[in-house]
Amino acid sequence: MSGEHNTRRKVMHFIFLQMALLQEISRVATRYTKLMFFYQRNRIINLFKEIEAPQKERPKVFAAVAHITSVEESNNPEKGAEKIERLRQTIDGLLTSFAHCDLTITIQTLPNRHITAYLPEYQIKCIQIQEGPECDPMFVEFRLQEEFVERVEKFDWFLFIEDDIVLYDAFILEKLESFNRQSGYENAILYPNRFEMYQGTKRYIDLTIDTELSWNQLSSVEIEGVKFAEFSNPHSAFYCLSRKQMKEWMKSGRLFKNQVVNVGPLESAATFCLLECFSLYKPHPSNLNYFEVRHYDSKYSKLHPxxxxxxxxxxxxxxxHTPILKGS
Structure with missing residues (x-):
C-alpha cells in the first residue's frame, strides 16, 4: 500500500510541476509579448499617423486690463514690486489661457500711474499701453467699455480683467459658449468665482466676505451636470462677453456707464453696470471650481479668516502635526 501511495504522490507532484512550469512559461511569455507590443507602439502610431493636424480657426480675443498704481510705485520699482508681480501674473495667466487664440492685450491706465516698464521683456512686447486723459483713477475701468465698442467688429470675445486677477483656464471659451448656448436665458452671462490662496487654504472670498449671501433657486440652471445660479454678490473683477453679447449691451444704451450703481466705482464698472442688460450667473456652490479666477492677494483672507x-x-x-519619518 505504501508503494502505491508513493507512486500516486509522485504522479501528483509531477502533474503540479508541469502546471507550475506552464504557469511560469505563460507568465514569461505574457511579459515578453507585452514588451514586444510596447516596442512596436511607435511603429503602429507612425503607421496610422494623421498626415497633417486639423486646421481650426483661432478665436480673436481682446483682453483689456485695468491697471493703476501710485506715482511713487510708478517711479520706483522697489516700491512697486508688489504691483509688478501682480500684473505679471495677470498677463501670464492670459497668455497661458489663450495660447490657442489670437490674443490682443491692452493695459488701460493713466500717465505716470503704471509699472509696465518694469515687466519682463517678453510681456512688454505683447501688450499695448493706453494712457488715457487724466481722470479720477477710480473711474478708469469704465473706459474699457469704450475700447470694446470701438473693436466690436474686429474680435470674437471681449475680456475685462483687473490687474490682480489671474485666469488659468484654457477651456474658458468652451465653457462660456456652452453656457450661452444652453442656459435658456438670452441675456444670461457667466462670471467666475474668485478665490485667494492663503497659508495653504483656498478661500472663495466673495462667499466668505459676507455671510448674508444667497443664491436664486428659482432661476438656477444645470448644464451637463454643472449647476449655475444668480448670486447676490456676482462681483468677480472679471467678465468675458461674446461679440453678440457686446452688441446687445451696446443696444441697451449703456445707461450705467460711468455711474456708481453699487458699492463703488470699481465694482460698478467691473460688474454691476452690466445688470442693466444681463442676468449675472456664477457656478453654484456644488461646483464652485468649474469656472474660477484667482485674486492675487490675500487681504480678504486676512480680514475674514x-x-x-x-x-x-x-x-x-x-x-x-508634521510626521517625522525615520530611516531604517
Whole structure:
C-alpha cells in the first residue's frame, strides 16, 4: 500500500510541476509579448499617423486690463514690486489661457500711474499701453467699455480683467459658449468665482466676505451636470462677453456707464453696470471650481479668516502635526 501511495504522490507532484512550469512559461511569455507590443507602439502610431493636424480657426480675443498704481510705485520699482508681480501674473495667466487664440492685450491706465516698464521683456512686447486723459483713477475701468465698442467688429470675445486677477483656464471659451448656448436665458452671462490662496487654504472670498449671501433657486440652471445660479454678490473683477453679447449691451444704451450703481466705482464698472442688460450667473456652490479666477492677494483672507466656512477649502488637515519619518 505504501508503494502505491508513493507512486500516486509522485504522479501528483509531477502533474503540479508541469502546471507550475506552464504557469511560469505563460507568465514569461505574457511579459515578453507585452514588451514586444510596447516596442512596436511607435511603429503602429507612425503607421496610422494623421498626415497633417486639423486646421481650426483661432478665436480673436481682446483682453483689456485695468491697471493703476501710485506715482511713487510708478517711479520706483522697489516700491512697486508688489504691483509688478501682480500684473505679471495677470498677463501670464492670459497668455497661458489663450495660447490657442489670437490674443490682443491692452493695459488701460493713466500717465505716470503704471509699472509696465518694469515687466519682463517678453510681456512688454505683447501688450499695448493706453494712457488715457487724466481722470479720477477710480473711474478708469469704465473706459474699457469704450475700447470694446470701438473693436466690436474686429474680435470674437471681449475680456475685462483687473490687474490682480489671474485666469488659468484654457477651456474658458468652451465653457462660456456652452453656457450661452444652453442656459435658456438670452441675456444670461457667466462670471467666475474668485478665490485667494492663503497659508495653504483656498478661500472663495466673495462667499466668505459676507455671510448674508444667497443664491436664486428659482432661476438656477444645470448644464451637463454643472449647476449655475444668480448670486447676490456676482462681483468677480472679471467678465468675458461674446461679440453678440457686446452688441446687445451696446443696444441697451449703456445707461450705467460711468455711474456708481453699487458699492463703488470699481465694482460698478467691473460688474454691476452690466445688470442693466444681463442676468449675472456664477457656478453654484456644488461646483464652485468649474469656472474660477484667482485674486492675487490675500487681504480678504486676512480680514475674514474663519476656517469653518464651507467656502474655505484645504487639501490637507491643517491641525495635524508634521510626521517625522525615520530611516531604517
Amino acid at each position: 474663519e476656517p469653518e466656512s464651507p467656502y474655505t477649502l484645504s487639501a490637507v488637515n491643517n491641525n495635524s
